[in-house]
Amino acid sequence: MSHKSARNSRIAKKSSGFRLQDRDLRIARFVAVHGYVTTPQLKLFAFEGWNDWGSWESVSEQAVYRRLKVLCDAGLLEHQRTWYGDHGIYRATRGGLEAVGLDLAPARLDRRDYEHDLRVVDLALGLTDYSCDGWITERLIRSRIRPGMSIGRVPDGLILGPGGERWAVELEVSGKEAQRYYDVCDRYADRHRDRIPDDSPGWDPEEQLDDYVGSGGEVDGVVWYFFSDKKRRRALAAAEGVIANRHVGYDGTDHLHFRFNGADPPSPPLLEKWEEQRLAEREAQERERRRREEEHRRREAQARRRKLYQRAWNYLTEKERERAVKDLVDETMRHGRHPSEEEKRQAIIDAGRAKHRSDREREERKRRRKDAVRRFLSGQ
DNA sequence: TCTAATGTACTATCCCCACA
DNA sequence: TGTGGGGATAGTACATTAGA
Numbered sequence: 209m210s211h212k213s214a215r216n217s218r219i220a221k222k223s224s225g226f227r228l229q230d231r232d233l234r235i236a237r238f239v240a241v242h243g244y245v246t247t248p249q250l251k252l253f254a255f256e257g258w259n260d261w262g263s264w265e266s267v268s269e270q271a272v273y274r275r276l277k278v279l280c281d282a283g284l285l286e287h288q289r290t291w292y293g294d295h296g297i298y299r300a301t302r303g304g305l306e307a308v309g310l311d312l313a314p315a316r317l318d319r320r321d322y323e324h325d326l327r328v329v330d331l332a333l334g335l336t337d338y339s340c341d342g343w344i345t346e347r348l349i350r351s352r353i354r355p356g357m358s359i360g361r362v363p364d365g366l367i368l369g370p371g372g373e374r375w376a377v378e379l380e381v382s383g384k385e386a387q388r389y390y391d392v393c394d395r396y397a398d399r400h401r402d403r404i405p406d407d408s409p410g411w412d413p414e415e416q417l418d419d420y421v422g423s424g425g426e427v428d429g430v431v432w433y434f435f436s437d438k439k440r441r442r443a444l445a446a447a448e449g450v451i452a453n454r455h456v457g458y459d460g461t462d463h464l465h466f467r468f469n470g471a472d473p474p475s476p477p478l479l480e481k482w483e484e485q486r487l488a489e490r491e492a493q494e495r496e497r498r499r500r501e502e503e504h505r506r507r508e509a510q511a512r513r514r515k516l517y518q519r520a521w522n523y524l525t526e527k528e529r530e531r532a533v534k535d536l537v538d539e540t541m542r543h544g545r546h547p548s549e550e551e552k553r554q555a556i557i558d559a560g561r562a563k564h565r566s567d568r569e570r571e572e573r574k575r576r577r578k579d580a581v582r583r584f585l586s587g588q
Numbered sequence: 589t590c591t592a593a594t595g596t597a598c599t600a601t602c603c604c605c606a607c608a
Numbered sequence: 609t610g611t612g613g614g615g616a617t618a619g620t621a622c623a624t625t626a627g628a
Contacts (some may be wrong), residue, residue: 229613247597271614273598278613287598289622295597 228282228307235276236284237308240300241345242329243315244288247272247295249329252338279304288317297326312351324381327471328364331379331433334474335367342368344413344420352421359425360395367431368416371482372408374401376427379471383439389446393430393466397450400464401426404482429465431477437470444468517553520560532559 235254239245245253247269255275256266276298279285284304289296299315300308318325332343344366353359363376376396384392401423409415420426434440447466454464467477521529533547536555540547547555 267613268615269597270599270616274600274614277599289597 232275232279232284233308235279236300236304237310238340239285239298240305240308240310240312241348242332243325243345243347244297244299244317245329246297246326247276249326249333250276250298252333253340257338290317290322310351312347315347324364324379327381328379331377331471331474332365335377335476342370342411342413344368344417348417349421352417357421359421360399361392361425363427363430366416366420366427367476368411368413369428369479369482370411371479371486372404372410372416373428373479373481374416374420374426375477375479376430378430378432380432380434380436380439380443383436384443386442386446389443390449393443393447393450396427396430396466397454397464399425399427401428404428404485408482428481429467429477431467431469433469433471433474435471440468440470513553513557516557516560520557523560524556524563528559528563529556532556 231254235250238250238253251266251269251272255272276285276287280287280298283301284307285298286301287296287298297317299317300310300312302314305312305314328346332340332345336343346362346364349359349362349366353362361376364379365377367375367377369375378392409419432440432443434443444466447468451464451466465477465481469475524532532555533552536547536551540551
């Protein structure tokens with residue numbers, strides 16, 4: 209055995225002791241759901257990141273190639289060179305798809321979509337801080353669509369908010385005619401979700417995917433990334449036309465959102481709908497609580513008033529009641545109108561109060577006179 | 589046009605370290 | 609103590625470029 213073959217057999221022995229790590233499964237899943245990805249994308253996704261001290265940690269390019277080769281040798285991935293000067297691509301094999309529990313066919317390399325597809329992966333990494341958490345790929349969406357189902361236009365991806373907000377993500381590399389932009393925006397408007405349901409799946413991509421497909425493709429907004437400012441302006445005008453032709457929104461707030469961002473650097477949409485919705489619901493609950501309190505106070509005041517009227521009615525003689533009403537009628541007639549029933553009741557209450565005050569004052573005067581007589585007789 | 593130099597993606601190997 | 613992972617470095621394969 210030559211020196212070289214001896215070393216190769218040692219490597220082969222080493223490779224046979226392959227230990228599958230969590231990161232390997234993350235890699236296999238990442239590759240599987242996107243279809244095909246390049247080495248630099250895999251490096252960003254699985255071999256680099258911020259450590260606990262806030263500094264960027266990375267392994268060498270060689271280490272990445274070596275680990276990916278191990279995964280290829282283990283039958284999880286397959287590597288394919290594309291064009292000179294380009295990085296090769298990695299795809300998940302059937303074994304890799306099974307290992308991560310995905311019922312998908314191995315991806316096929318389509319040269320027409322090659323650039324677009326890889327840029328979507330870049331976008332997904334850029335929008336999720338290289339984690340791809342909260343990102344659902346077009347490939348996953350399509351895998352859930354059964355014959356006869358319709359969810360309208362399938363976006364390049366879905367990005368999720370922590371509260372269950374769902375944005376369709378579109379990446380434009382080549383560009384479309386203005387009418388096509390209008391049609392696309394119009395179709396998204398058809399599937400705009402007025403409000404996020406309380407039992408929304410939230411951050412869980414699997415549940416969100418089921419919910420998305422089950423709802424017929426409902427989203428809370430669309431975020432579009434362009435490499436050309438001219439195409440972006442064209443699409444923006446189309447979206448404004450669609451919004452102007454529709455009346456949408458929940459609780460008075462327009463939530464049919466189209467955002468038009470540049471692809472470099474990608475910035476995620478503002479996932480504020482859930483918060484706004486929660487705030488709107490809290491405000492509505494507060495308004496309802498105040499309304500009920502006000503209603504309660506009003507009823508109590510009415511009850512007190514009825515009681516007061518009853519006491520005044522009993523307290524006054526019939527003649528006093530008639531005089532109170534007559535005085536009121538004379539007063540209002542001087543202004544050319546008849547008093548209302550409520551005013552008559554108030555006049556009775558006022559007369560009862562006046563009589564009560566007068567009676568108390570008379571009682572007080574009598575008490576004082578008695579006291580003065582008592583003090584005089586006792587010689588004080 | 590041929591050929592050597594150069595560039596780029598990727599591999600092989602050695603060696604050290606961490607971990608079970 | 610055996611084993612896998614990762615850094616460092618040398619090497620391979622292939623395409624492109626430049627110069628004779």
